[in-house]
Each structure stands twice: as structure tokens, then as C-alpha cells.
Amino acid sequence: MDFTWKIGGAQGEGIDSAGETFALTLSRMGYHVFAHRHYQSLIKGGHTNYKVRVADQPVRHHGDRLDLLVALDGPSITHNLAELRPGGAVLCEPAHAALASARPDVTCWPISFGSVASDLGSAILKNAVALGASAAVLGLSPSSFTGVFRGQFADKGEGVITSNLEAFQRGHAYASEQGWRLVPGLPALPELPRRHLFMSGNDALALGALAAGCRFLAAYPITPATDIMYRLIRYFERFGGAVVQAEDELAAINMAIGAAFAGVRAMTSTSGPGFSLMMEALGLAGIAEIPVVIVDVQRGGPSTGLPTKTEQGDLNEMLYGSHGDIPRIVIAPATVEDCFAYAAEAFNLAERYQTPVIVASDMYLGQSRATVDPLSFQVAAVDRGWLVSNEELAAVGTREYPRYQVTATGISPRTIPGQPGGRYVALGNEHDDRGYEIEDPPTRIAQVQKRARKLDGFRSDVVKNRYVGPQDPDVLLVGWGSTYGPIREAREALQAFGVRAGHLHLGLLSPFPAGEVCPRIAMARRVVVVEQAITGQLAGLLKRHCEAHDRITSCLRYDGVPLLLEDIVRAVREVA
Amino acid sequence: MAVVLEEFKTSVKPTWCPGCGDFGVMNALGRAVASLGIPGHEVVVVSGIGCSGKISQHFGAYGIHTLHGRVLPTATAVKVANRSLTVIAAGGDGDGYGIGVGHLVHAARRNVDITYVVMDNHIYGLTTGQTSPTSDPGMATKTHPRGAFEEPVHPLALAIVSGATFVAQGFSGDVNGLARILAEAIRHPGFALVNVFSPCVTFNKVNTYAWYRESLTSVDGDPDYDPSDRMAALSRIEATRGLVTGILYRSRRPTFESQLPGLGEKPLAVLPAGLSGEDLEDLLAEFE
Numbered sequence A: 001m002d003f004t005w006k007i008g009g010a011q012g013e014g015i016d017s018a019g020e021t022f023a024l025t026l027s028r029m030g031y032h033v034f035a036h037r038h039y040q041s042l043i044k045g046g047h048t049n050y051k052v053r054v055a056d057q058p059v060r061h062h063g064d065r066l067d068l069l070v071a072l073d074g075p076s077i078t079h080n081l082a083e084l085r086p087g088g089a090v091l092c093e094p095a096h097a098a099l100a101s102a103r104p105d106v107t108c109w110p111i112s113f114g115s116v117a118s119d120l121g122s123a124i125l126k127n128a129v130a131l132g133a134s135a136a137v138l139g140l141s142p143s144s145f146t147g148v149f150r151g152q153f154a155d156k157g158e159g160v161i162t163s164n165l166e167a168f169q170r171g172h173a174y175a176s177e178q179g180w181r182l183v184p185g186l187p188a189l190p191e192l193p194r195r196h197l198f199m200s201g202n203d204a205l206a207l208g209a210l211a212a213g214c215r216f217l218a219a220y221p222i223t224p225a226t227d228i229m230y231r232l233i234r235y236f237e238r239f240g241g242a243v244v245q246a247e248d249e250l251a252a253i254n255m256a257i258g259a260a261f262a263g264v265r266a267m268t269s270t271s272g273p274g275f276s277l278m279m280e281a282l283g284l285a286g287i288a289e290i291p292v293v294i295v296d297v298q299r300g301g302p303s304t305g306l307p308t309k310t311e312q313g314d315l316n317e318m319l320y321g322s323h324g325d326i327p328r329i330v331i332a333p334a335t336v337e338d339c340f341a342y343a344a345e346a347f348n349l350a351e352r353y354q355t356p357v358i359v360a361s362d363m364y365l366g367q368s369r370a371t372v373d374p375l376s377f378q379v380a381a382v383d384r385g386w387l388v389s390n391e392e393l394a395a396v397g398t399r400e401y402p403r404y405q406v407t408a409t410g411i412s413p414r415t416i417p418g419q420p421g422g423r424y425v426a427l428g429n430e431h432d433d434r435g436y437e438i439e440d441p442p443t444r445i446a447q448v449q450k451r452a453r454k455l456d457g458f459r460s461d462v463v464k465n466r467y468v469g470p471q472d473p474d475v476l477l478v479g480w481g482s483t484y485g486p487i488r489e490a491r492e493a494l495q496a497f498g499v500r501a502g503h504l505h506l507g508l509l510s511p512f513p514a515g516e517v518c519p520r521i522a523m524a525r526r527v528v529v530v531e532q533a534i535t536g537q538l539a540g541l542l543k544r545h546c547e548a549h550d551r552i553t554s555c556l557r558y559d560g561v562p563l564l565l566e567d568i569v570r571a572v573r574e575v576a
Numbered sequence B: 001m002a003v004v005l006e007e008f009k010t011s012v013k014p015t016w017c018p019g020c021g022d023f024g025v026m027n028a029l030g031r032a033v034a035s036l037g038i039p040g041h042e043v044v045v046v047s048g049i050g051c052s053g054k055i056s057q058h059f060g061a062y063g064i065h066t067l068h069g070r071v072l073p074t075a076t077a078v079k080v081a082n083r084s085l086t087v088i089a090a091g092g093d094g095d096g097y098g099i100g101v102g103h104l105v106h107a108a109r110r111n112v113d114i115t116y117v118v119m120d121n122h123i124y125g126l127t128t129g130q131t132s133p134t135s136d137p138g139m140a141t142k143t144h145p146r147g148a149f150e151e152p153v154h155p156l157a158l159a160i161v162s163g164a165t166f167v168a169q170g171f172s173g174d175v176n177g178l179a180r181i182l183a184e185a186i187r188h189p190g191f192a193l194v195n196v197f198s199p200c201v202t203f204n205k206v207n208t209y210a211w212y213r214e215s216l217t218s219v220d221g222d223p224d225y226d227p228s229d230r231m232a233a234l235s236r237i238e239a240t241r242g243l244v245t246g247i248l249y250r251s252r253r254p255t256f257e258s259q260l261p262g263l264g265e266k267p268l269a270v271l272p273a274g275l276s277g278e279d280l281e282d283l284l285a286e287f288e
Helices: A015-028 A074-083 A094-100 A113-119 A123-137 A143-152 A158-178 A201-211 A226-239 A249-261 A272-277 A279-287 A315-320 A336-353 A363-367 A390-396 A441-453 A481-496 A514-523 A537-545 A565-575 B021-035 B052-058 B071-081 B093-099 B101-110 B155-162 B175-187 B209-215 B230-239 B277-287
Strands: A002-011 A032-038 A045-055 A066-071 A084-092 A107-110 A197-200 A214-219 A242-245 A265-270 A292-298 A329-331 A357-362 A369-372 A425-427 A466-468 A475-480 A501-506 A508-510 A526-531 A552-556 B043-047 B062-065 B086-092 B115-120 B166-171 B192-197 B244-250
Touching: A002 A015, A002 A074, A002 A123, A015 A032, A015 A045, A015 A123, A015 A143, A015 A197, A015 A369, A032 A363, A045 A074, A066 A074, A066 A123, A074 A084, A074 A094, A084 A094, A084 A123, A094 A107, A113 A123, A113 A158, A123 A143, A123 A158, A143 A158, A197 A201, A197 B277, A201 A214, A201 A226, A201 A265, A201 A292, A201 A336, A201 A357, A201 A363, A201 B277, A214 A226, A214 A249, A214 B071, A226 A242, A226 A363, A242 A249, A242 B071, A249 A265, A249 A272, A249 A279, A249 A292, A249 B071, A265 A272, A265 A336, A272 A279, A272 A292, A272 A315, A292 A336, A292 A363, A315 A357, A315 A508, A315 A537, A329 A336, A336 A357, A336 A363, A336 A369, A357 A363, A357 A481, A363 A481, A425 B052, A466 A481, A475 A481, A475 A514, A475 A537, A475 A565, A481 A501, A481 A526, A481 A565, A501 A514, A514 A537, A526 A537, A526 A565, A537 A552, A552 A565, B021 B052, B021 B086, B021 B115, B021 B175, B021 B192, B043 B052, B043 B071, B052 B062, B052 B086, B052 B115, B071 B086, B071 B093, B071 B101, B071 B115, B086 B093, B093 B101, B093 B115, B093 B155, B101 B155, B115 B175, B155 B166, B155 B192, B155 B230, B155 B244, B166 B175, B175 B192, B175 B244, B230 B244
Parallel strands: A002 A066, A066 A084, A084 A107, A214 A242, A214 A265, A265 A292, A292 A357, A329 A357, A425 B062, A475 A501, A475 A526, A526 A552, B043 B062, B043 B086, B086 B115, B115 B192, B166 B192
Antiparallel strands: A002 A045, A032 A045, A032 A369, A197 A369, A329 A508, A466 A501, B166 B244
16 A cells, blocks of 8 residues: 655645644554655745655655645646646645646546635635545545644644534545545554654754754754754753754854863754855864764755755765865765664764764755654664763873874874863864964874874764665665665666666765775666766765766756656666 | 962963063963962863964963854853853954954843953954954055055944943053953853953054053043943943943843753753653654
8 A cells, every 4th residue: 555645735724734634643543654845935825735655564755656636726736736646636626626627537526625614714724624525535534633633733722623623524524425535445554563653854863962962052043954953942941951043054053063162962953055154164173173063954055046945965065065174974864763863873973083973964854754663762872982081181180181192093082171181272273282283294294194094993883874686786776865765666666677776875975985885886787876966966976986987877856856766767767 | 279370371382472462361361260269171261263362272271262253152152061161252353343243242142151352453463464343444554555444343332232241341551450350251140241452563553552551541440430331331432432441331131051941050061961761752752
């Protein structure tokens, strides 16, 4: 069973809340759900939609096709009709039914959401009417939705709950009376084998940070990263910690650096334009060896580009941004579960290697919601790296501690302000082992090499490059981040077509895992790099490190729309 | 063990020009901190870029030498991270009133409990003598050969109208007077700006020690001056064209840190890292 539903309308019409009610209800019923919200950079008006894919097996993206479209306005039909599969259906206002006639292979069921809602005294209830009709069409009983409605409107009082339930009932009754039925009825699932959670990548990322002991966030509001801030504000109030809404992104990252220097696990979260503003400070964290975590929930760029759409166009900036050379770690979660685990691991890596860690997310991963299995607490084990104890400092007994001591591993002992005998200067200028500014070549060489070598022994038990497929695939699909779901399903589809395909997904982007990646590329007859950026930034990274220029082609999408399965299948069939 | 001035000296010789006003600022800061009995390891000096920024290396405390203009966000976070530390932010007029002037407004309105010492020499020193945001109109520099023609930034008035709760001005030629002001500023619970006239003996031939001695007046010892009167402070600053020393304004309101809902008695820096399994389970329930 694999079914997709979408509700569309104008922003401000309750599309999101209807979508969430639908998705959460099905998640609670035990289905696997993936929900994606399409919206625009405005508050009221414009077109928005919320798509939910429901299956009895885990799903990792919102799906290419559409089975049922619920259109609260005309543009919802115009924009989404093409996505419907033959035999699919539209629920819409009678006035808009003619728009659906452009697809004779699609059924159109007219129902007046608006007048039913108005009869109940409030036009805003039309989303609940539409939900009720949807449920009837899918053979879902109203009782399945009651609990979710209650939870959703708990703060608004019994009146709001009752009126929404009433509107839902009316929609359900009308559609049932008409005998509309798209599927025979979603099968009742057996008792849930495991607890199902329904959450977004941003939710999971905030939770992972908290679990890792992050107790400081400084950020400036920016779509699509701000959810992280909202969540941490609530968590820190309960568990201790500070969120500072900074005056700008320059302040935000410098605050995170200040807090990390002072010994707190600290981060900043942002998106493309904000990340660009942080470049100078990224270098400071690198040279002063301050363990700061930076989350970039990418959106369409450059500049303010496509603020509410997804892209993977910041890869080069994450890998190469800021002047000079610094050791940096760039990790890319691919799933909601990864967002939790990688966020937690980011703090371990930052402190273990005493260098900035960039967590590369994007709008599709950060804001889509999916059912996930209970998150494992094991991954959040805390490793604070080489912190010197007060006893050790007393034994050293110096007034100027060699914080930047040159060591074989490149990692130096770290002290925290307040520790007696640990005094040093964290310096953005080149410095000696105590943090004093220098310009002499031997000290410069010793320090710059020390920093460069700290990632030589890089290891992480959490960050993984995943591979599935034969050892010597005809086509190797390579991707990173949120394209994981579409690539994974595309690989399976290709296997079904008889293409021996492999899928390599990079969780670690810097330091580049050449030893793991290049042999995989060498074994493949063709390599298709799948990414959402016009210049093929990941393909460029692979070409830089592995010798495979003649066998690499790209599958690109850069219109702001999350990658589809058919994009990948098409690209592969062109080369296979 | 008593804290002695010696504690705040480091083994590295300052690279400031002989006669630089910044020596006076550093000496006064050492005296101020020593007079308050605060040991060096409990002090963090957060500095910016430029000659003034070198103070974090020359002062025997924990230090962080940040980016140009970013002293205040960094210092704010150090204080939020560990409220038991004494946080001194230090920079110059270019650093703080040029590239960083936006942060001054926000640090003042937040009322973070830090002391911000600005070594104001009315010129860019380390980049060899260009006009600064506080250069007087008419002052000729490499970038304004016919004389500066912009209105200077008025740091004291700006800080007061932005919500700073302690605003003072000192002169590095009067180390004792400056040390007293700095000690008061450090003791003050809230954001304290101390602008210090700190002559650049190499590039600024107008605003010299002698010039300041002639031009400055002080509110210290003036029985009619009430530093809690905001309008009086602004009037005095206006009347003296900013050439006035002493504690010009002092008031009380809750600090930024004291109002952050997630900050308890224990500094964040010493909170146990991580989360218990039970707490995580509890949080996950929200997503069911």
C-alpha cells in the first residue's frame, strides 16, 4: 500500500494544519508517513499545499505521483493536476470542477467546502470539511481523527474542537452519501510493532543538540532554519540553556564562538544568506580552535534566491568558504533520524577535534515531516575531547598555559576560563602555543601544520557513508543529504528494470573520505551524481578527489522542487 | 591570597608604540581588577582588531581576540555562558564605533553585565592613520587629506539612548582616575561603557595628551551633578562636546542574563552535558 494525498489552497486557509492533522492521524494509525509542505515567501494568499505519502512500509520522500488532490481553490487544481496519476481523483468546490476537466483520466468530485463551513458559522472550517470528505473517500472512520483534532486545538478551547469535529463530520457524511471511494479502504494495521514518531528534520536536529548537551544557541530568524530556534527556546527553559536572538548572523556566530570558548556546547543555526555572513567567523573558530557547531538548513540561492524552496547549492561554501585554510568538518544528515544523530555527534566532533563543525541540512530535509522509529539515545553519548582538569593544571603550575601546544595528533589540551592556571589567549591572529601573536615563519609553520593534521585521524561512529548495491554496479548513484530517499527508491526501481545500480550516499563531506569513496567510484561502469545545484558541486568534489572524470555525469534539479524518482530514472536511462 | 597587580602582567612585551595611550588603559584595568580582588583566571578580556585589540594578549587573564567589530557579541556570550566570570570587552573607536557600532546598540539595550572599554584615539592606528568614526571634523588624514567632513559618532550619548546603564569617560593620561572609573564599571551590574581618550602618539597630532589636558573637564567632585539623571547626562555631554570625564550616567535595571528563562544559579559552562534517557523519552512523546 502506497498512497499520496495533497491538500492545496491559499496561504492562511489552514492548509498546513489540515495536512498535519491528516499526516499525524495516519502516523498514529501505524502507517509510515512522509509529509512535505510547499509554500511561498508571503503570509496570506499565494498557493500552498501539503502533500502526504502514506504506506505500510517506510517511505523516505513525498513521492512522484498523486492519488487524491483536495483543492480548496482553483489554483490548487491548475498547479497540481498534472501530478495526479491516471485514475486519481480531485475533491474540489463545484465552481472549480471545470478546471479538472483538463484531465479526463481523473475523477472529479465536487463538494462545496465553503458553503458547508459557512452553514456552521465560519468559513475557516472548510479545511476540516475537506479533511472529512478525504477520510470518507479513503474509507477512514471519523473516530480516527478525533484525538488529533483534540490535541491540535487543545489551546483554543472546546468550542473550536467541537466546531472542527462537526465540520469534519459534515464533509465525511456528504462524501459517504455520494458513494465516493478511491480505494476500498485503508487496511487496518496490526498493533504497532514500535512506537511511531512524526517529526521534521529540524525537530530532530534540535532534539539531538539538546541530547548532546548543547546549552547555547545564538541565531537570527531565517527560513527554513528558525524552527530549530523555537524548539530550543522551549527545551532550554526546562533543561537550562540560553537562546539569544542575535541582531544579525555575524553576531550569532560570534556569540556561539564566545559561548563555546567559555566551555558551553554552543551552536548557531541559519540558512544560505546567513551562512555567507558567517564566513569570517568560521575562520576565527578554525584558527582559534574553538568547537562551534553551525547548522545550514539550505534553501534556494544565491542571495535571497528561493527562500522557501529547497536546494543543495551551499556545498562549495561549506567546504571552501572563509579565507585561508582551516580544518573543518562538514557532515550531512540524510534522514530525520540522521538529523538527531548527526546533530548530537557534531558536538562530539567539534570538541574532539577543536574545530568548527558544519551540519548541512536543507529545506526538504529540515521541514518535511516523517514517521521515524524511536530515536536511539546511544548515539548521544558525550565526548568532550581533551579538556584539562584543574588538578593537571595545578601540576603544570604555569601562568600562561600552552593551550596551542604542538602535538603529534594536532589536537592540543584545552582549558576553560575560570580554571586556575589555564590562562591563554584564543587568538584569530597566528600565535604561539600560549596564544600570543607571532609572525615568525617556524612558529607559523608549526601551528598551521598542527591544525591541518588534526583531521588526519578523523573518525566518527555515527557519521556514515552508506552504500547499497552490487560491488561493481553498472551505474553508481552518488548523492548527499535529502536526496537520499528519492535515490534509494530510484535504485530499487532501476534494479526492477534490470539496471545493476548502486547507491553511495555521503554523510561525511569534509574531511573527504577518499579512501572509502574513490574505490567505489573506480568499481562502477558509470557514475551519476544526483544533486540539487546547477553546477554539480558534489560532482566537482568527487572529480577533485577521485579519478573518474570521464565516467561521471550529473542528474540535477534546481527549480526548488525536491528531486523526484523519475528525474533519477531518466538520467540513468540516458547513460546506462 | 591577595590579588596583586603583578598577576595581570604577561611575559610578552606589548607591541604598542612608546607613549601609546593604550599602556595607560591596560595599567588602569590591572589596578581596577586588582582593587576588586578578582583573580586573573576569573577574568576574560574579549578584544577586537587593531592596536587596542592587543590588550587581550597583554593582560594576564583569559583572553579572546575576536574579529573586527565583533567584541560585544562574543563578550555577551561569554557572560551568558558563565555568569561567574568578570567579562571585559575592549576595543578601539574604529572597531567599536565603525564596523561594530550596531552591536553597541544591542549590547546596551540588552544590558548584559559586561564592561566595555573603548580606547578612543580618533584615528585608525594599526592601518597607519586614516579617519576614524570619532575623528573631529577638519582633521586631515590619509583618507581625508582636506579634512574629515562627516559628523563624528557620539558614543556616550549613543550608549545612553540605547539603554546602557553605566556610561563613563576616562583619559589614559590619568591612570588613577581611569582605574577608579573602571572599578566602578566592573562592579556595576549591567552594561557599562567606558570610553577612554587614549592618544595615538604616532598618527594623531591633534588630539594629544596636552590637548586633552587642556580640553577635558570632569563631573567628578561636582556636587551638582546627578549621574542618575539621564537628561542631565545628555546635556552635559552636549555642552562639553563630549570632552568630559567621569561617571556620566548610572542607573539600574535587570540584566540580560538575569532575564533569560533557562539560566539558573549554575553557570551553563558547568551544567552536566547531555540529557537523561527518561527526559528524552518524555520529549519524544510530544511527537507521537
